[in-house]
Amino acid sequence: MTFTASLLAALVALPAISQPVGQRLAPYVPSPQEVIDRMLEVAQARQGDTVIDLGCGDGRILITAVQKFRARAIGIEIDPKIAKEASDTILKLGLQNKARVVRADVFDVDLSQADVVTLYLTTSFNEKLRPKFEKTLRPGTRVVSHDYGIRGWNPREVEEVFVHGRRHRIFLYIVEAKPNLPLEGKKN
Ligand SMILES: C[S@@+](CC[C@H](N)C(=O)[O-])C[C@H]1O[C@@H](n2cnc3c(N)ncnc32)[C@H](O)[C@@H]1O
Numbered sequence: 001m002t003f004t005a006s007l008l009a010a011l012v013a014l015p016a017i018s019q020p021v022g023q024r025l026a027p028y029v030p031s032p033q034e035v036i037d038r039m040l041e042v043a044q045a046r047q048g049d050t051v052i053d054l055g056c057g058d059g060r061i062l063i064t065a066v067q068k069f070r071a072r073a074i075g076i077e078i079d080p081k082i083a084k085e086a087s088d089t090i091l092k093l094g095l096q097n098k099a100r101v102v103r104a105d106v107f108d109v110d111l112s113q114a115d116v117v118t119l120y121l122t123t124s125f126n127e128k129l130r131p132k133f134e135k136t137l138r139p140g141t142r143v144v145s146h147d148y149g150i151r152g153w154n155p156r157e158v159e160e161v162f163v164h165g166r167r168h169r170i171f172l173y174i175v176e177a178k179p180n181l182p183l184e185g186k187k188n
Contacts, residue, residue: 021078021103021105021108022078022104022105022107022108023078023105024078024079025121025122025124025125025128026055026120026121026125028057028079029057029120030057030058030060031060031061031120031146031168032163032164032168033060033064034161034163035146035161035168035170036060036061036064037064037068038161038170039061039144039146039170040061040064040065040068040069040071040116040118040144042144042159042172043116043142043144043172044142045065045069045071045115045116045142046069046070047069047070047071048115049069049071049072049115049116050072050073050074050113050114050115050116051065051069051071051072051073051074051114051115051116051117051118052073052074052075052109052111052113052114052116052117052118053065053073053074053075053076053117053118053119054076054106054117054119054129055076055077055078055106055119055120055121056075056076056077056083056086056101057075057077057082057120058082058085058086058089059075059085059087059089059090059099059101061073061075061118062074062075062086062090062095062099062101063089063090063093063095063099065099065116066095066098066099067093067095071098071115071116072098073098073099073100074099074100074101074102075100075101075102076101076104076105076109077101077102077103077104078103078104078105079103080103083101083102083103084103086101087100087101106129107129107132110136111132111133111137112136112138114137114138114141115140115141115142116141116142116143116144117133117137117141117142117143117144118144118145119143119144119146119148120145120146120147120148121145122148123148123149123151125148126148126149126150126151127150127151127152129150130150130151130152133150133175138175139175139176139177139178140174140175141174141175142172142173142174142175143172143173143175144170144171144172144173145170145171145173146168146169146170147168147169148171149171150171150173153173155171155172156173156174157171157172158170158171158172
């Protein structure tokens with residue numbers, strides 16, 4: 001699937017900029033660059049991957065995914081002003097063929113094209129997203145979360161990164177294949 005097609009698949013409907021699109025469930029706090037680099041390393045982001053940042057803020061994870069890891073990136077951001085700033089930065093850097101920002105509620109987007117999902121939200125937000133992840137993420141998708149784990153999932157790795165004396169944690173999860181359901185009518 002082309003990047004444009006996968007982007008379209010990621011969207012439900014792009015609302016007009018002034019239209020409310022859902023509930024903001026986390027504040028805007030950018031991840032430090034050192035943490036972003038490590039998140040994408042731990043997730044083994046690489047060329048050909050689609051990285052989706054849920055709540056992308058100013059787009060710094062998208063920009064790093066494209067520039068340092070040669071991936072494609074889609075950011076979902078509910079705040080229209082922040083989403084526009086991120087889009088403008090991507091345009092200014094000439095990365096528009098590799099990265100896009102979609103102003104939307106994370107609950108309204110299709111995540112099935114993701115190879116890597118990045119999060120810097122909250123524990124309760126992650127918990128609300130878990131059923132969507134379990135329903136739509138493909139087996140093998142790497143989910144990497146800054147500071148907040150996903151309750152009910154076992155992390156493959158938990159790493160600590162210290163930036164200016166502050167400890168940041170990075171949780172890596174890998175989506176497992178769904179258990180095979182018994183065939184209808186099959187007798188043991
Ligand atoms: C802590 S910031 C993380 C920014 C960026 N991912 C980073 O790590 O630098 C969380 C972002 O999620 C956005 N957000 C909150 N609720 C959202 C929702 N329901 N849908 C989409 N974005 C949301 C906020 O506006 C904010 O920009």
